[in-house]
Amino acid sequence: MSKQLYRLGPLLLVVIGVAAALAARGLGLGELSTPGPGLWPFMVSILLTVTGVVLLVIDDPADYEPWTRGTLGIALGLVSLGAFILLFQAIGFLVSAMLMLLFWLRIFAREPWRWAVPLAVIGALVFHLLFVEALAVPFPDGIVFAPARG
Amino acid sequence: MEILDGIGQGFSVALDPTNLLYVFLGVLIGTVIGVLPGLGPTATIALLLPLTYEIDPTTAIILLAGIYYGSMYGGTITSVLLQLPGEAASVVTTFDGYQMAKQGRAGPALGIAAVGSWIGGTLAVIGLTLLAPPLADLAVEFGPPEYVALTALGILLVTYLGTRHPVKSLSMAALGLLLATIGQDAITGTTRFTFDQISLFDGLDFVAVAMGLFGVGEILHNVEKTEKAQAVVGKIKNIWPSREDFRASAGPIARGSVIGFFIGVLPGGGGVISSLASYATEKRRAKDPTRFGKGAIEGVAGPETANNASSTSAFIPLLTLGIPANVVLALIFGALLIQGVTPGPQLISQNPEIFWGVIASMYIGNAMLLALNIPLVGFFVQLLRVRSGILASFALLVTMAGVFSVNNDPFDMWVVLVFGIIGWLMKKTGFEPGPLVLAFVLGSILERAFRQSMLLSGGEFSIFLTRPMSGVLFAAMALVITVSTLTALRRRRRSRPATPGEEDLAAADATAEPEGTPGAESVDRDARTPGTGERDDRA
Numbered sequence: 001m002s003k004q005l006y007r008l009g010p011l012l013l014v015v016i017g018v019a020a021a022l023a024a025r026g027l028g029l030g031e032l033s034t035p036g037p038g039l040w041p042f043m044v045s046i047l048l049t050v051t052g053v054v055l056l057v058i059d060d061p062a063d064y065e066p067w068t069r070g071t072l073g074i075a076l077g078l079v080s081l082g083a084f085i086l087l088f089q090a091i092g093f094l095v096s097a098m099l100m101l102l103f104w105l106r107i108f109a110r111e112p113w114r115w116a117v118p119l120a121v122i123g124a125l126v127f128h129l130l131f132v133e134a135l136a137v138p139f140p141d142g143i144v145f146a147p148a149r150g
Numbered sequence: 151m152e153i154l155d156g157i158g159q160g161f162s163v164a165l166d167p168t169n170l171l172y173v174f175l176g177v178l179i180g181t182v183i184g185v186l187p188g189l190g191p192t193a194t195i196a197l198l199l200p201l202t203y204e205i206d207p208t209t210a211i212i213l214l215a216g217i218y219y220g221s222m223y224g225g226t227i228t229s230v231l232l233q234l235p236g237e238a239a240s241v242v243t244t245f246d247g248y249q250m251a252k253q254g255r256a257g258p259a260l261g262i263a264a265v266g267s268w269i270g271g272t273l274a275v276i277g278l279t280l281l282a283p284p285l286a287d288l289a290v291e292f293g294p295p296e297y298v299a300l301t302a303l304g305i306l307l308v309t310y311l312g313t314r315h316p317v318k319s320l321s322m323a324a325l326g327l328l329l330a331t332i333g334q335d336a337i338t339g340t341t342r343f344t345f346d347q348i349s350l351f352d353g354l355d356f357v358a359v360a361m362g363l364f365g366v367g368e369i370l371h372n373v374e375k376t377e378k379a380q381a382v383v384g385k386i387k388n389i390w391p392s393r394e395d396f397r398a399s400a401g402p403i404a405r406g407s408v409i410g411f412f413i414g415v416l417p418g419g420g421g422v423i424s425s426l427a428s429y430a431t432e433k434r435r436a437k438d439p440t441r442f443g444k445g446a447i448e449g450v451a452g453p454e455t456a457n458n459a460s461s462t463s464a465f466i467p468l469l470t471l472g473i474p475a476n477v478v479l480a481l482i483f484g485a486l487l488i489q490g491v492t493p494g495p496q497l498i499s500q501n502p503e504i505f506w507g508v509i510a511s512m513y514i515g516n517a518m519l520l521a522l523n524i525p526l527v528g529f530f531v532q533l534l535r536v537r538s539g540i541l542a543s544f545a546l547l548v549t550m551a552g553v554f555s556v557n558n559d560p561f562d563m564w565v566v567l568v569f570g571i572i573g574w575l576m577k578k579t580g581f582e583p584g585p586l587v588l589a590f591v592l593g594s595i596l597e598r599a600f601r602q603s604m605l606l607s608g609g610e611f612s613i614f615l616t617r618p619m620s621g622v623l624f625a626a627m628a629l630v631i632t633v634s635t636l637t638a639l640r641r642r643r644r645s646r647p648a649t650p651g652e653e654d655l656a657a658a659d660a661t662a663e664p665e666g667t668p669g670a671e672s673v674d675r676d677a678r679t680p681g682t683g684e685r686d687d688r689a
Contacts, residue, residue, distance in 0.1 A: 006579070009579045009581070010321075013321055013325070016325070016328075017324075020328055020343070023343065024342075027340060027342055028340075031609060032604055032609030032610075032611075033604065033605070033607075033608045033609030034604075034605065034609075035600075035601045035604050035605075036338070037335040037337070037338045037340040037342060038342075039601075040331060040597045040600060040601065041328060041331045041342060041343070044324055044327040044328045044331065045324075045328060047320075047321075047324040047327075048321060048324035048325055048328060051317055051318075051320050051321035051324055052321055054317050055317055055318060055321060058317065059315075059318070060315070060580075063315070063318075063579065063580030064578065064579050064580060065578045065579075068374075070374045071374060071578075073373075073374070074370050074373065074374050074574065077370065077373065078370075078567070078570070078571060081366075081546065081550070081567055081570070082567060084550060085550070085560060085563045085564060085567065088550070088554075088560070088563070089560050093551065097547055097551070100543075100546075100547060101543055101544070101547060104539075104542070104543035104546065105539070105540065105543050108373050108539055108542065108543065109537060109538075109539020109540050109542065109543055110539060111537075111539065111540065119540065123543075123544060123547070124547075127547060127548070127551060131551050131555060135204065135555065137551070137554070137555040137558070138558055139551075139554070140560075
């Protein structure tokens with residue numbers, strides 16, 4: 001069973017292709033002489049489906065990298081990025097950036113605390129100055145306001 | 151003299167202090183990221199896309215172009231010193247460059263690469279200067295059917311030439327075309343595939359998609375891999391090659407310029423293929439081919455010249471036809487679209503300052519690179535001390551903050567994250583993000599041209615075949631498909647390499663990475679602990 005697992009990729013493409021083709025038909029294909037909004041997406045979905053089916057048959061399993069403990073780490077990293085976006089919307093850039101950098105530097109870069117903490121604090125401050133002060137990007141209001149002035 | 155006037159105007163644009171600063175920044179950033187493992191030109195340009203909103207379109211393209219050809223120089227440094235190509239096109243340089251370094255000749259290897267790159271780059275700019283205007287004149291006549299043919303050929307060639315698995319790439323191109331249809335239909339106003347999300351009405355943001363796939367996806371994929379901390383070699387002496395070295399390299403540099411120029415123009419060509427072709431040519435022409443792989447300077451001079459020439463000539467189809475020849479150019483194309491400039495045959499007459507300004511900046515940028523590289527190699531080598539984990543952490547933060555700054559909309563941050571996941575999964579499963587992004591950029595152009603053609607012809611597909619230009623282009627497409635299918639079948643029967651230089655790659659246990667990827671992973675196989683994925687450099 002696990003030997004066939006790599007076929008999930010092409011299978012997903014086929015599913016997307018068929019779903020999109022059906023949805024495109026719902027949009028109205030029109031005539032070839034007067035194409036409707038669905039015609040082009042329909043053609044493209046068919047191409048996706050056909051290539052997906054071909055891949056189901058011919059794809060080389062050696063192309064697929066094994067899932068490892070490192071992979072699990074990446075999943076954790078993705079969750080941390082999602083958490084960063086939520087935090088960013090809630091409490092602004094500075095603190096969330098510091099936390100995110102600290103997390104990544106400590107967990108993924110495996111920097112010791114004596115490097116990770118100063119890098120995270122200084123990094124977040126520098127990017128805050130760059131984006132907010134220099135480029136005037138309106139980040140959501142933070143719980144710490146422009147510490148550079150304080 | 152239209153061209154002389156143009157180039158004069160171009161230099162007046164390029165010599166403007168702001169533009170001079172940006173071309174310098176571009177080539178400097180390019181060299182730096184070329185050296186740094188794990189961050190290729192594609193990821194860097196994707197990360198910097200938001201910045202291009204803030205600046206003038208000409209300046210933006212000057213910066214991005216500088217990064218692209220600058221990275222070709224930078225990638226050489228790590229190839230020669232550590233046998234680690236800093237970006238994909240420098241893989242070939244590891245064959246002989248690293249051997250030269252082992253024999254204590256790292257200096258001349260880097261020197262001849264810099265000189266060759268400069269010559270190749272400059273000759274390619276001259277070719278671009280001369281060839282682009284007539285090509286654009288020809289393309290002004292193009293109607294919708296020609297655009298369908300041209301765009302489809304571009305996508306097809308990129309999926310066939312630049313990648314390892316044409317069918318996989320083709321399916322990604324189809325997915326890219328499909329993603330491009332999300333949002334309001336430009337002709338009827340119907341919303342398509344928006345799932346009632348208002349944020350999707352304008353379609354997916356190109357910057358967010360590109361930053362997710364290339365920036366986040368590539369960073370995640372590299373973090374997952376273990377990269378061993380490398381010992382940095384000592385002082386490099388005698389950078390300027392000897393007279394003998396120059397004599398041996400003159401031929402390879404001349405041939406490399408020509409090979410690189412023509413392969414670069416071809417969609418799907420670009421750095422890797424041109425340097426491979428040049429290496430194979432030099433090896434075939436050599437009196438004693440066994441010297442190759444053991445430190446032959448010709449094996450460094452030719453390919454390095456070729457990859458730089460090709461990274462310059464790749465601008466020809468973009469600036470004249472509006473067709474990006476590879477992924478990096480697709481990003482630059484996207485950057486122009488963001489600025490409200492559509493590259494194509496009209497560019498030369500409507501935005502001469504962009505067209506000629508960018509070309510002139512390339513003369514200046516290539517000269518700057520030569521001046522930077524010869525004295526500063528020692529400094530660039532020090533950059534290898536930067537640990538890739540730290541780099542990844544900061545790059546991710548810049549990505550997130552950067553994409554927010556484009557529309558000041560947190561929705562785009564989620565798009566980046568989702569496409570980051572998709573990009574990482576694609577890398578893991580051998581699907582390449584390049585064709586997807588290229589198709590995504592070209593999707594709306596292709597669709598509009600297709601629908602206009604259908605309206606023109608009253609629904610007859612024959613319109614694509616009866617008009618001379620589009621007929622020729624479609625014939626070319628049919629040829630590409632037939633030839634590649636036949637070679638694939640033949641290769642399956644007797645597993646013999648077909649592409650020139652492929653045997654050299656196989657010998658080095660490397661594969662041809664697509665354009666713009668950070669090449670570090672392709673040769674550095676033994677540095678990973680197989681199967682575990684555990685980091686073993688600093689426990």
